[in-house]
Amino acid sequence: MSNPTIRINPRQEQIIRLxxxxxxxxxxxxxxxxxxxxxxxxxxxxxxxxxxxxxRHHGGATPNSTIENIAYNxxxxxNLKAKDAIGHCAASLIPxxxxxxxxxxxxxxxxxxSLGGHRDLRVVTNNxxxxxxxxxxxxxxxxxxxxxxxxxxxxxxxxAAIETLDSFRTEFGVIGISGIADDGTLLDxxxxxIQCARTIIRNSRRVLLLADHTKFSRQPMGRVGGLADLMI
Amino acid sequence: MSNPTIRINPRQEQIIRLxxxxxxxxxxxxxxxxxxxxxxxxxxxxxxxxxxxxxRHHGGATPNSTIENIAYNxxxxxNLKAKDAIGHCAASLIPxxxxxxxxxxxxxxxxxxSLGGHRDLRVVTNNxxxxxxxxxxxxxxxxxxxxxxxxxxxxxxxxAAIETLDSFRTEFGVIGISGIADDGTLLDxxxxxIQCARTIIRNSRRVLLLADHTKFSRQPMGRVGGLADLMI
DNA sequence: GACAACACGAACAAAAACGCGCAATCACGA
DNA sequence: TCGTGATTGCGCGTTTTTGTTCGTGTTGTC
Numbered sequence: 001m002s003n004p005t006i007r008i009n010p011r012q013e014q015i016i017r018l019x020x021x022x023x024x025x026x027x028x029x030x031x032x033x034x035x036x037x038x039x040x041x042x043x044x045x046x047x048x049x050x051x052x053x054x055x056r057h058h059g060g061a062t063p064n065s066t067i068e069n070i071a072y073n074x075x076x077x078x079n080l081k082a083k084d085a086i087g088h089c090a091a092s093l094i095p096x097x098x099x100x101x102x103x104x105x106x107x108x109x110x111x112x113x114s115l116g117g118h119r120d121l122r123v124v125t126n127n128x129x130x131x132x133x134x135x136x137x138x139x140x141x142x143x144x145x146x147x148x149x150x151x152x153x154x155x156x157x158x159x160a161a162i163e164t165l166d167s168f169r170t171e172f173g174v175i176g177i178s179g180i181a182d183d184g185t186l187l188d189x190x191x192x193x194i195q196c197a198r199t200i201i202r203n204s205r206r207v208l209l210l211a212d213h214t215k216f217s218r219q220p221m222g223r224v225g226g227l228a229d230l231m232i
Numbered sequence: 233m234s235n236p237t238i239r240i241n242p243r244q245e246q247i248i249r250l251x252x253x254x255x256x257x258x259x260x261x262x263x264x265x266x267x268x269x270x271x272x273x274x275x276x277x278x279x280x281x282x283x284x285x286x287x288r289h290h291g292g293a294t295p296n297s298t299i300e301n302i303a304y305n306x307x308x309x310x311n312l313k314a315k316d317a318i319g320h321c322a323a324s325l326i327p328x329x330x331x332x333x334x335x336x337x338x339x340x341x342x343x344x345x346s347l348g349g350h351r352d353l354r355v356v357t358n359n360x361x362x363x364x365x366x367x368x369x370x371x372x373x374x375x376x377x378x379x380x381x382x383x384x385x386x387x388x389x390x391x392a393a394i395e396t397l398d399s400f401r402t403e404f405g406v407i408g409i410s411g412i413a414d415d416g417t418l419l420d421x422x423x424x425x426i427q428c429a430r431t432i433i434r435n436s437r438r439v440l441l442l443a444d445h446t447k448f449s450r451q452p453m454g455r456v457g458g459l460a461d462l463m464i
Numbered sequence: 465g466a467c468a469a470c471a472c473g474a475a476c477a478a479a480a481a482c483g484c485g486c487a488a489t490c491a492c493g494a
Numbered sequence: 495t496c497g498t499g500a501t502t503g504c505g506c507g508t509t510t511t512t513g514t515t516c517g518t519g520t521t522g523t524c
Contacts, residue, residue: 043511143378144388148374148375269504
């Protein structure tokens, strides 16, 4: 029948906890910490990875925060370094205990990843990956918008999403953009995205627009607004 | 059914207390502490584990955290094999091109993981992890419910979520449950969860209830419905 | 592109833990 | 006092876990 006693021993449980809290731990470190041979740790890691509880690497293991891995591995992220830097910089502008919208886009996801040091934020987002990234934070209050998912980037768009976004007012709106025209006009490809961005801008006291240099060379056709709309 | 005299001797009671306070205690330590042979401790541990009062391991025992206290990460690994098997089995009942609700719970997540071979499903869910799992599928149409995220398990609950769920009718409702009473009554801990489950049941042509054997030994207090509510 | 250092898996051996059967002990009432 | 049944301790063969060795594979550097 089904085995009643699950085959996970205390050490393996500790390993999961350790890896999840540290991000990356080497086999050597774990062997030392638990006072067992490296080979034993390897066996544990192998077993846990087989169960899908963490990810194996040469020399150690990392947690299996599903979405982050999907984000990095399966999706092409251009200018990762620049986006991380932008996200980090933007995050430093957000004080603890603030409320904020986070819109769709890979740059806003980088921003969300940089919120690790913040506390007690209240976040409203229509970005599935952002929601996943911060979903484990017990001190955050995270609201996700309703609606249909767009597979390619985890965006939640449409009338229902706008309705959700429209029922909140926040101190910050963090949005990305597809393109910026020479005159400062903000541009996007998709009407739904544009409407969501507008809703966020309308309901935020301040707006942080995250964009790297590539946005200046693109010229989508939809108009989100002018830079003037972002002024405080 | 409930046996009137369960024989738990003082030593066994002490063992439970000790394990609960220490986290992990080796059989050797306990044998020394109670001044009995290791064999006797083994018997005690075996008996107590059988009663579900603690968890047995090679060389010792750990406490059996109560359901509410089990963190999501740990819950995820409970009965992983059984949950995968259940999920796989349930997935085989779903034809391509169906529409379905997927509720919160680790078993429903296992189910979602088993949908890899399906095509063109339309899914409505209030489970962030489920949404993430299937978000990359370009042939699926995925709708996520609105509302506040519960960090411990990625559940989206509340009035907004119910409103989203209530605006769809599907062929299948896939739900988990916290406990099943002997008379078939479905039980849950949280009022919000119960309301979501009821909404899903109401709006589904057929309901698939995913539960492993551990659900029969738990007795939460909220009533979701009877097994009769699930009949086709 | 080659080499050194490190990490890995497989196989084997040692150690620890386990279960079972049986005998000794204890509790308790006839 | 004796018998009965439950509990405990011990011996021993079996299973599980852990450590070690060694040939192979991977990584990083020059």
